Amino acid sequence: MKKTILIIDDEKVQVENLSRYLSTHLTSDYHILTAYEEEDILDKVNNAYYSLAILDLRMDNYEIDGISIAEKICDTNPFAKILITSAFTGEFYASFKDMILSGKIIDTIDKGPFEVFGEEVRSAVESYHTLYFDSADSIKNALLESYAECKNTEDTYQKGVKFEQFVAFLFNNMGFDKISRRNIDKSRNEVDLIIRNDLEDNFFDKFGKYFLVECKNMPLTNVDKNMFIIFKNKLENTASLSELGIIATTGNFTKTAYIEAVRESSKNKKTIFLTNLHFERLIKSIDRLETFKSFIDEQVKDN
Known part of the structure; x- marks a missing residue:
């Protein structure tokens, strides 16, 4: 599987900014997919194949939220891991702690000033792929x-x-x-x-x-x-x-x-x-x- 990142957020600007940052700061062997509309999110979660999903938890614009999407990722893509990015991590922690314990969620990153947030996401993405994904075994x-x-x-x-x-x-x-x-x-x-x-x-x-x-x-x-x-x-x-x-x-x-x-x-x-x-x-x-x-x-x- 290639190093394919799926960025999921209900805010188009957030998705585009993070996609642009990662495209600039990651090496060329990473491929980035994005989804910010509800139908497109569900379609890519079900049909796209990716090594890591960067997932916002709170989606006020849609009926779905990050927890239900994370559960669907667990069901449909056993190879993919999840990186949680949210300003409301504490609010949702009880709902996804089992996925952290299972190793499905590799980390949680609080949204803050973008220059700090973007670098934290880049570092987490590279660390995961270096430690686990590049191993043939x-x-x-x-x-x-x-x-x-x-x-x-x-x-x-x-x-x-x-x-x-x-x-x-x-x-x-x-x-x-x-x-x-x-x-x-x-x-x-x-x-x-x-x-x-x-x-x-x-x-x-x-x-x-x-x-x-x-x-x-x-x-x-x-x-x-x-x-x-x-x-x-x-x-x-x-x-x-x-x-x-x-x-x-x-x-x-x-x-x-x-x-x-x-x-x-x-x-x-x-x-x-x-x-x-x-x-x-x-x-x-x-x-x-x-x-x-x-x-x-x-x-x-x-x-």
């Missing part, structure tokens, strides 16, 4: 923890949600920054994940602007030919926008599904399978993007 452990959670969750609906989150975080760690969940295509079919292909990598240029991902957290069920055909039809509905589909499963796939996928891979639209063995290799890999490329090479035919 910490990322691997976080991926393993997320994968274990999606495998061990008993509730059927939550199993699906947790697995989608894991797959999204895995691809985000490869460098794919824009990933949206639970999309409806033109034929009213639901697509679990859509990954925007913005990488400057010639290998992926031939696969279109987007990748479609179907997530199946079904350890005891194999993906069969019919499941593959349903997904293939979703991929075809994208016209030329997507040339690569991915079926990710915690189970396996039948021989007939694999044969059909190989046969179809000689056409423009290509589909690959990711199973437990692939996830294990990706999690342990030093270069996950190159490992993912090797999976594509193994499973598809060139036109």
Whole structure:
């Protein structure tokens, strides 16, 4: 996952000032996202992937507040940490102290004179990423923890949600920054994940602007030919926008599904399978993007 910061506040001026300060005082390997309107805040919390959220607690302009947003971040982005910035920290402390004890909230910073406040935020951002985020082992452990959670969750609906989150975080760690969940295509079919292909990598240029991902957290069920055909039809509905589909499963796939996928891979639209063995290799890999490329090479035919 890249060093991506999400700044959340209901005051546009506060967001813009802090974004400008951090953009100027952090190194170029940081990417900064901002959200100050309620709909945009909820959208980015649910669909953007970031390593740290800088969060204001009191939002008088909206129905939501910082505590509810922090709780949503905990649910939707297990990799992200939270930095609280507020002039009302004491007022809300009882509501978020458990998140501090769990390590989800890395620090709280009181808002004061901006030149002091901005520098305190910059220092906290850099300290967190230096101590924890840059460690390859910490990322691997976080991926393993997320994968274990999606495998061990008993509730059927939550199993699906947790697995989608894991797959999204895995691809985000490869460098794919824009990933949206639970999309409806033109034929009213639901697509679990859509990954925007913005990488400057010639290998992926031939696969279109987007990748479609179907997530199946079904350890005891194999993906069969019919499941593959349903997904293939979703991929075809994208016209030329997507040339690569991915079926990710915690189970396996039948021989007939694999044969059909190989046969179809000689056409423009290509589909690959990711199973437990692939996830294990990706999690342990030093270069996950190159490992993912090797999976594509193994499973598809060139036109």
